[in-house]
Amino acid sequence: MRRTQAIQGLEGLILSFLSQLCDASAVSDDSDSEEDSMSPKAKAKKTSGKKIEMQILDRKKSPVDGVSPMRTIKFPGRGKHASSRVFAQLFRVIDVAHEALVNDVPITKRDIHYQDVALFKSQRVVDQLIDDISATIGVGRGDLNVRASSKGLICGSSLVLHLVDEGELAVTDSEGSLIPVAEDIARFDLKTEIHWVLIVEKDAVFQTLCRLRLTYHPSLPGPGLIVTGKGYPDLATRQLVKTLSDNLPETVPILALVDGDAYGIDIVSVYKFGSQALKHESERLAAERVQCIGLWSSELGELGIDNSSLLQISAADEKKARNLLLRADPLLPMRWKKELQSMLFTRRKAEIEILSCASIPPRPSSSSNITFEEDSGSGYEHPLVRYLVPRINAAVDELAMNVEMG
Template identity: 60%
Template structure:
């Protein structure tokens, strides 16, 4: 619980926190009376000298919503978008009358949920992949992984560019609530403490916005990878991994104290602390492209010999990252299909 005290002994004016709070309340009241939604960014730029940082506005808006037991949408504060998506088989019909049809090779900005009237999802949609990093997301778009010919169907790829914004979390939550059980919702994050924390925000919600977690947390999200404990089997030497920092160790130990931490997550965090190494997604590029490791991966993904030769020739993605994902997404789709039949 946070409290404001006046007067108080400090190096900065003790009235500033109150001025900031009342300014935020004033701007929200104005938005409600005028019926014009605002974003946190809008509020910040209304009085930069007073707020001094965007984080101040973010904290005050979230605290107000939690205190009043309302959502930010109830306060007419809407999410500004930063997340991206690409893929095939999903069409969004907007409140404005426009239609947003996704492409498997180009990224589209994820619109706020208030702007979306309804979704149309094709029967061919077989999987959803949430990616932590924008750079990795852009690579997968460029490789057209969403329509990879060896996967059991088309896919949707989403990124929140690190810790996700509300619009991205709302999209993932909506998909989790409405897609059939046969469609797995998977997450690709770094095999370190911060990657697991980002995964936790998608799956369990955030502490700061726990009053809205029922509308934002998507429990169906499964951790696809990257797991530090699996890298040796992919031909990646321990020396290729980055050493953990004091911040990594502190974050890992903090996560291990959580009661609802899944067993797999706990195991990977303990492995990271024991090995003193962390696995970032980009390390897959360091995989030794030996004929043995290639054969293992391609056989697991049910590739034929001519399929793989065509992949190496440029007919379809053949990077270590794409081979890794093709195998693991395929396995997840098979497992989800069997589970939905039971």
């Protein structure tokens, strides 16, 4: 049904254009004889009234009274740049997506870009057009049979992903596995009960936690999963987190560890509330159970990290923080807002790696077997582990108490 809706939506956009084109041609034929007697200036004025318009959903604006705002692209347009390029780019993407749907052969956004590099100029143009088109005809990007290349990783042997081609992806505890796109996943299975899920912003931090085998740390209440989108998450990573959020028991916390800066908070908000670019798909992508457990710049003093050790915020950091605050999202937690305000006041930010300078009390010796390979047997426990273990335990205990209290 979704495939049929997508095909009909694409064909509807083309038919709308062709209908207007025919009408404009008819008007032009009827007025040819009249224009012969006009001056060049009068001809230009009359011709300018024959415009072809297409309505595209404006994803930057929120619906008003349940009505989604639209933006109009016109031909001919004003200005130095030929408006025909915009239409050509739009129709090229529609053509490729329609072919992918009719032939039932998936295509990536990068494939579309490289089919006509001279026309699109940049990958970003293709990305925006795909999202514009899917929003306009009321389907998801995946329903157009257009996929983004996966980049997210997952670690944790409790989870098994069964693929559509009848293959199986067995996730391990010591290294990351590439998260397949949702269309390739048939179902999930759990080998053992999952007690927690941790999303980390950075690939380097993810790799460290995998190598330290945090998913089976003896001081945690049970096995867990670690996920990274390597910065801003791709669609496949968001879909996986959303699936986990919808299907895991309420007692399983889904936590996020990000840099203590405006971009870190924005990344958590993408997982939790959805992105500005894909507002129309928030219902199937936003995982509201996600909780941020740091890194909080305001807590670093308690960890023995001097303010002078923090990085100064850049102009881009300041702009991102102010935009997040001005967005006035009523859902944005007060703790997040206070952190943004604190960053703007102190002009400082922190990256996760600064925990290596933190004075975090060591865990009991029972957990000292979780060590770096190069420090095996030394009893050294990584600061990331010392930072995360109590926070994961506290989140698990809090949810269990909430469920128990009803």
